[in-house]
Amino acid sequence: MAGQDSLPLRRLKEFQPLNRLTDDQLVLLASRAERRTHSPGQRVVQRGVRDGLDFFLVSGKVELESVDGRKSVVEAETEKALTPIARLQPRMYDVTAVKPCEFLVVEQDILNQLLRSAPVAQVEMDSGESADDGETEEHHLLMEFYAELRSNQLKLPSVPDVAWKVRRAVDREESTAAQVASAVSADPAMAAKLVRACNSPLYRGFSDVRNVREAVVRLGMRTTRQLVTVFSMREVFKSRQASLQKEMEGLWRHSREVAALAWVLADHATNLNPEEALLAGLLHDIGVVPILVQAEHHINLFADPANLRHVIGELRADVGTAVLESWSFPAPFLDAVRHAEDWSFECREDAPQLVDVVIVAQMHSMIGTSQNAELPPFDQVPAYRRLGELELNASRSLQLLTEARARVDEVQQLLSIR
Template identity: 75%
Template sequence: MAGRESLPLRRLKLFQPLNRLTDDQLILLASRAERRTHSPGQKVVERGVRDGMDYFLVAGTVELKAGDGRTSKIEAGGEKALTAVARLQPRMYDVVAVASCDFLVVEQDILNQMLRDAPLIQADLDSMVDETSGGTDEHRLLMEFYAELRSNQVSLPSVPDVAWKVRRTADRENSTAEEVASAITADPSIAAKLVRACNSPLYRGFNDVRNVREAVIRLGTRTTRQLVTVFAMREVFSTKQPFLQKSIDALWKHSREVAALSWVLADRATRIDPDEALLAGLLHDIGAVPVLVHAEHYARLFADANLLDHALGELKSDVGAAILEAWSFPATFVEVARHAEDWQYECRQDLPQLVDVVQVAQLHAMIAAQQNADLPQFEDVPAYRRLGGLELNASRSLQMLTEARARVDEVHRLLAIH
């Protein structure tokens, strides 16, 4: 069913990227959008279709079903409902109403144009454009760049095949070590890395393992799945453009450091699986990769590295969350990508979460890299206070990581396995 009832502005501003629009733009958007309702069991969008519409879930619950049978649910008001549902086109999922649903449906072309016309996201970014280039052409290009990223006109990376296959196999009920090992050995490079990792000080047993099957048995399917994904991520942090590789390499170096610190923090100060924290730390900036790659088309605009840094800061969290959602990662990983540098973010769970560990790891990594000019004090960061409930304070955390430097270095060596 379709209707013309509009939402109040305060409700529209809860959605991303609608929160980037002015009040006047939102009023115009609401007048040109549709409200659609769907009954339980009714298909909302169909996989493979390119319809040019964005569906924002206002009320109800929907189920997303991928081509391989994987499913996930999105509830109105939840973290996954902050952006348009299954917004990549052509659609990667069938979307079916679980309970009665209410959607705000917007034409992407209309939204894209409004984003191009919207004010710049930060006043200092606006000033920087004026100071560095001083023209309306640069302003237009910057808004075009933002709009393309936000409207999914940019190619997001695919999860590496071996990681995808291993995750699917490991997540299957009653999957065996032989089946998981078989999926891994399809990629000899990843297989070799896994065996070497299993024989490293982090995972070594009384005897060295000799093959992938023995490694899977020692590590268990959960750790195996995480490590295979970790090893496979290096191919995502790459580009065929030599002039971009330096930036990608710097991003990989930072991600490795955050991953190593996350592993140690999780191991020493929480009950979170260290290997899960390792992977979350490695992926926290994944959204920067397609932003950097897309910046290739705007070389004149981003000749100023400071301007590119601003664009990365504004866009990488939304893009990263979109990537991990498309890869069907758990909501805790999506939360990390969205809030890794949102220092005032406080998750709702009582116990420390992945996002807390990665945020604190980021603080330490940035301080070590002398990037602490704009960082808050440790005690002012909710994530740090949440870990503080486990007797982790500023001096203790620095001492702990100093004492654990050998472990951090060992994780670095793990990530550097060729």
Template identity: 75%
Template sequence: MAGQDSLPLRRLKQFQPLGRLTDDQLILLAHRAERRRFTPGQRVLERGSRDGLEYFLVEGGVELRSADGRVSRIDADSDKALHPIARLQPRMYDAVATARCEFLVVGQETLNQLLRSAPVQQVEMDSMAEEDAGTGEEHALLMEFYAELRSNQVSLPSVPDVAWKVRRAAEREDTTAEQIAQFITADPAMAAKLVRACNSPLYRGFNDVRNVREAVVRLGTKTTRQLVTVFSMREVFKTRQPALQQQMDTLWRHSREVAALCWVLADTATKLDPEEALLAGLLHDIGAVPVLVQAEHHVSIFADPTKLAQAMAELRGDVGAAILENWAFPAAFVEAARHAEDWHYESREPTPQLVDVVILAQLHAMIGGNQNGELPEFDAVPAYRRLGELELNASRSLQILTQARARVDEVHRLLSIN
């Protein structure tokens, strides 16, 4: 139900991004907002819904329940409650009250309008406040950029057509190799890539295959599906701005490196499907793509590589998870995209998961790229402990990848097929 009383301004300022608003703006916001109360066990938000509202937890607690069974608890006055809960839309979680709780509910459009008109000195982005942050125009554009992403006004990329058709066909038990080959052959570039991949050292048999049907038969339906998706992903990493395309190309190269390391780690250190690990590695940064695409509209800001990198780092996890859920990818891929750079994340599953392999591959890629200044010690990362059957540690892990360098290079060549 809704309440008419309003919160004190000092309480409103504790929430982000409400703390960026002036007192007058907060009074206006409080007038337009609602207070909603829920009893234990009552559903607050429904996964998949779009309501255009932001929910700020004022009292009590809630559980966020994802499609893959993960549960996260948020209590009022905790750090997690400083921001709106389950902000991306369509909602990725069911939110259920765990105690009597109360929310401040604000329309996203109302909040975005207030943020766009907030004075310069109060508009400091999360983790991006700098003494020399720039002009008032840049601040306003930056706020607009974040508001568009947060309020789901940014279009998420679509699964490339051939990948979507092959994935759907492969899920049906009665689909034949001939039928899958027909979908692939309709895209000549994809057909050529798959045949070349099948004849590469990673998949080569006694004789070279000569056509797509032979490639599908040799690879099998599952591997074919994964490789078609892998090859189609290059088209997702595109933008119209040449300067931003350089950033997109850098992102693609990093994704390829992580994907190659994922393939080798999965094949050497786990029972996971190497092709699934390859694809998870290639998709781990997919959430950065909409950030770069949206940056086309704010070139004056994102000419600064530091600001662009910070924006991608903050948003890529949640946005990437939203993309893969929208593409109907399995929960393991969603988990890997959401937590790829969360070094201290530990999966709820008892056995190694794709997210573990992606985290390890990320660490190795960053070390190999001389980006290890702020990385944690290997032994402090739960993903290493979860590969305990191989007694994997820093030196053993590096040894495995050093010995497998030729295979990593071969996977790189596979991903570079034109």
């Protein structure tokens, strides 16, 4: 069922990327958009369909179900509803109304045309001067880049096959250690890494394990699943192009450092699973990977490093969330990716979450670097204060990480297993 009334501009500007459009563009968009309503139980979007539409949830609640049966809920006027629902095409989810829902439905081609001519936020140049790129070639190239992202031409990395199979095996309630070990052993290199990890200082028992099944039994299925995903991520941060590989190596080193710090913080200062924190830290910048790959096709735009930094800053959260959505990762990981560099973010959950640990790990990784000056005081960061409820204050924090440096090094060595 479709409605004709337009939403007020104030409401339209709450959605991303509609907030990049001018008032005149929003008026034009609203005149070309549809308002649709759905009753509880009605299908909104069907998995596998490529319809070329963006669905913005104006009111109500919907349930998303992925191909492997994972379900999540999105409610209007919450963080998850700021961007189009199940926006990847072909659709990765079945979307069903849980409460009476209203959507603003926009053709992606129309939105992309408007985004190409939308003004770009002013960028601070290396000289310290601001430049309005409104009429420059860089502006048009940047808008093309955004449009490619919007229309899903930006190629997202695939979850490595062995990680997917092991996750599926672990998620089946009836799976045994032998079956999970069999899924791991399908990739001999991964099997060897898991056994070496199990015999590393982090997990070593009274005696070394000799095979994958013994490793799965000692580690437990949940830790096995996380470690297999962690080890498989190294392949995602690779490129065949030399210039791009240098950027990827730097990104991997930073991600590895944040992951190690997240493991230690989770283990010492929260009740979170350290391996989940490790994985969240490793994935916090996953959105930068497809941006770097796409940047190779826009040499003129990214010859200036300031432009590349600007685009990464603008898009890393959206693209990273899209990657993890396509990999069917649960909501806590998506939150960690979306808000990893949002120092003011405050989680609604009572207990510390993965996003809190990743934010604090990020801050610690920047101490002593050129980015140190950009950091706010630790005690003004909500994520840090939330960990502070577990007796983590500024001096204790540095003391903890100093004392745990050996553990950080052990985690780094774990991530370096070949």
